[in-house]
Amino acid sequence: AQSVAQPEDQVNVAEGNPLTVKCTYSVSGNPYLFWYVQYPNRGLQFLLKYITGDNLVKGSYGFEAEFNKSQTSFHLKKPSALVSDSALYFCAVRVPSGSGGSNYKLTFGKGTLLTVNP
């Protein structure tokens, strides 16, 4: 089964320091991987995706993620954290429809709560 795991429930960093939110995946075939962010009582906002190509993917709000096939990881990173980055972050993998076609669903990790301290 296609799945992702976020090994850390919480990550705390100081403002201005680099941040990393970890994600590992288990898929058959080529993985389609995504990061979403959720602010309190809000929906999910798309940050970035890896479909194919460069292993370093750049996304919204200065975030980037590194795809590592040998370690089956897709960690989210940002060089300098902001207090406003404090939120819940979800890693997700695209799971194709069992009936074929191009439709799909996303399977999400449990989420990692990022807190950036001033």
Place this chain on the structure above:
Amino acid sequence: DAGVTQSPTHLIKTRGQQVTLRCSPKSGHDTVSWYQQALGQGPQFIFQYYEEEERQRGNFPDRFSGHQFPNYSSELNVNALLLGDSALYLCASSLYTFTGELFFGEGSRLTVL
């Protein structure tokens, strides 16, 4: 360009009642998916609609049903509500032929007492 809109934003029901949640997809999108997010958990896939048909279904009982209308909007219905149905229900839209990201609405928070 309006994004994904959901209604109502909050609602409270009692056990055994029925609820209907509504979703309008992002302009130009033809596929709607529904997810349930329980407190402290990641979203769980309920089902997906395209061309007014259910195309995929997650591991949810038949109490959960849906509909898609010709204008691509969608409804999620839950019958015989249980306390465990309390959650944030998220609607996501996409293009059926597009393999990129889903666009999510703000969600409908359902509380079952």
